[in-house]
Amino acid sequence: MAGTREGAIVRAEQYFDEGSFLADLRRRVAIPTASQESGSMPALTAYLSDEMSVSLTKLGYECRVLPNPRREYGPFLIARRIEDSARSTVLTYGHGDVIRGQESQWREGLSPWSIAVEGDRIYGRGVADNKGQHSINIAALACVLEERGSLGFNSTILIETSEETGSPGLSDFCAAHKAALKADVLIGSDGPRLDPRCPTIFGGTRGVLNFSLKLSLREGGHHSGNWGGLLANPGIVLTHALATITDKRGQIKVPEWRPKTLTASVRAALAKVQIDASAGTPKVDTAWGEESLTPAERVFGWNSFEILAFKTGNPDEPVNAIPANAAAHCQLRFVVGTDPHDIIPALRRHLDKHGFRQIEIETDEMVMNATRLDPENPWAKFVAASIERTAGQAPHKLPNLGCSLPNDVFTDILGMPTVWVPHSYAGCSQHAPNEHLLASVARDGLRLMSGLFWDLGDKGGAR
Ligand SMILES: [Zn+2]
Numbered sequence: 298m299a300g301t302r303e304g305a306i307v308r309a310e311q312y313f314d315e316g317s318f319l320a321d322l323r324r325r326v327a328i329p330t331a332s333q334e335s336g337s338m339p340a341l342t343a344y345l346s347d348e349m350s351v352s353l354t355k356l357g358y359e360c361r362v363l364p365n366p367r368r369e370y371g372p373f374l375i376a377r378r379i380e381d382s383a384r385s386t387v388l389t390y391g392h393g394d395v396i397r398g399q400e401s402q403w404r405e406g407l408s409p410w411s412i413a414v415e416g417d418r419i420y421g422r423g424v425a426d427n428k429g430q431h432s433i434n435i436a437a438l439a440c441v442l443e444e445r446g447s448l449g450f451n452s453t454i455l456i457e458t459s460e461e462t463g464s465p466g467l468s469d470f471c472a473a474h475k476a477a478l479k480a481d482v483l484i485g486s487d488g489p490r491l492d493p494r495c496p497t498i499f500g501g502t503r504g505v506l507n508f509s510l511k512l513s514l515r516e517g518g519h520h521s522g523n524w525g526g527l528l529a530n531p532g533i534v535l536t537h538a539l540a541t542i543t544d545k546r547g548q549i550k551v552p553e554w555r556p557k558t559l560t561a562s563v564r565a566a567l568a569k570v571q572i573d574a575s576a577g578t579p580k581v582d583t584a585w586g587e588e589s590l591t592p593a594e595r596v597f598g599w600n601s602f603e604i605l606a607f608k609t610g611n612p613d614e615p616v617n618a619i620p621a622n623a624a625a626h627c628q629l630r631f632v633v634g635t636d637p638h639d640i641i642p643a644l645r646r647h648l649d650k651h652g653f654r655q656i657e658i659e660t661d662e663m664v665m666n667a668t669r670l671d672p673e674n675p676w677a678k679f680v681a682a683s684i685e686r687t688a689g690q691a692p693h694k695l696p697n698l699g700c701s702l703p704n705d706v707f708t709d710i711l712g713m714p715t716v717w718v719p720h721s722y723a724g725c726s727q728h729a730p731n732e733h734l735l736a737s738v739a740r741d742g743l744r745l746m747s748g749l750f751w752d753l754g755d756k757g758g759a760r
Pocket residue numbers: 396426461727728
């Protein structure tokens with residue numbers, strides 16, 4: 298056993314400063330792994346077989362690319378480096394797929410499938426979500442390996458390629474490969490830091506369920522001069538139904554959707570949390586959301602309802618007719634304690650009670666459940682202490698993130714605590730044109746993860 302913690306961190310700095318991080322990321326971003334596009338299967342497979350397996354095999358990992366139990370979706374990679382079965386095992390997760398390129402919408406000079414660096418920004422599809430983030434973690438594992446000659450713990454890496462379509466097949470896959478994925482803890486990276494200048498750790502995520510409200514009253518539109526006042530307008534009826542779900546500041550009025558889990562310990566953890574107000578992020582609407590809560594409690598400790606899209610008639614070419622249909626595409630983000638199986642039945646009861654029986658609710662049942670890790674959990678404390686040692690400042694600690702990840706698969710199916718260390722920030726434009734990663738945060742993330750993996754090696758024998 299040779300080397301030092303500082304030596305591993307210096308290797309991470311050199312990896313970034315000498316351009317190797319950009320070179321690795323450039324190759325990965327160039328593979329157009331847009332899982333939402335039909336025909337993306339060859340790219341998804343290539344990402345795992347040609348890119349990740351080759352990189353990880355060089356680090357002594359045994360790599361297997363395995364099909365999705367739902368054949369129409371992208372494959373999985375399980376990479377394992379078992380040093381000593383008596384030592385602890387750390388599972389690391391990432392997703393190799395990205396959302397669609399939106400090629401025509403990127404700013405002049407930028408394109409989704411090639412890297413462009415401007416100042417502190419590294420542009421490219423997936424640099425933040427999630428290729429850059431798992432590339433940082435894999436590089437940090439490599440730095441510790443080079444410095445120490447071994448990791449000092451067993452490492453398993455799981456990379457999926459359908460996260461952006463809701464991770465279909467992930468839970469069945471993990472259930473089927475429980476033995477290969479068994480670990481003491483999951484340490485993963487996705488999502489944003491609360492503030493780009495300070496590391497964040499989070500222990501879970503909000504859940505998410507998308508659904509549509511639809512009202513179809515008759516076949517075809519009818520002239521509003523002849524029929525206005527005689528035929529019910531589905532747009533107006535649906536608007537009134539939606540208005541029973543929240544009040545005008547977005548406070549939820551469906552009783553079962555109002556969480557009872559904003560406990561004293563969660564509130565105490567969130568009391569230290571400020572919402573990122575750096576340049577490039579929108580200003581928080583203080584007159585929006587649950588009035589009695591702080592902004593941090595609203596996004597991390599509470600549920601939120603959104604109308605994502607609404608349509609009646611033809612908004613692009615309006616005509617003087619009473620439309621036949623109206624539809625609203627909606628979403629509930631929810632925290633631990635909200636029963637995911639009762640979200641739609643509760644809405645049904647609520648709409649019925651308010652006289653909207655004729656409105657149909659459709660959902661594809663692609664629910665990601667909510668998860669949360671107590672900030673006092675020993676693994677959360679271990680990771681926080683390691684990061685504080687490297688960064689020289691304590692990280693922000695969140696019981697859960699506001700966004701959603703398939704984290705319930707790790708907590709509920711694989712049964713392990715989860716600690717996430719995000720390397721992006723809220724203004725990164727993930728899921729939009731001009732997605733970027735902050736170079737300063739990427740470099741910092743490489744240092745933090747190298748320190749963390751070094752410390753895990755020290756801890757490796759003591760489970
Ligand atoms: Zn995403």
